[in-house]
Amino acid sequence: MTNPVIVDILVRRILEGGINSATNQPMKLEDIKIEEYRVAVENEILKRSQTV
Secondary structure, three states: OOOHHHHHHHHHHHHHEEEOOOOEOOOOHHOOOOOHHHHHHHHHHHHHOOOO
């Protein structure tokens, strides 16, 4: 089960060009190693892009 606060933080980092602290590069979906979180973040990005 994913934590919605963590998912929100990851989504915002990706959409706003936030930095991945492990690589010091802009955050990308591929940087998320845990599949469950990657899927949740991807779904949330899709959901937010449809409401714009």
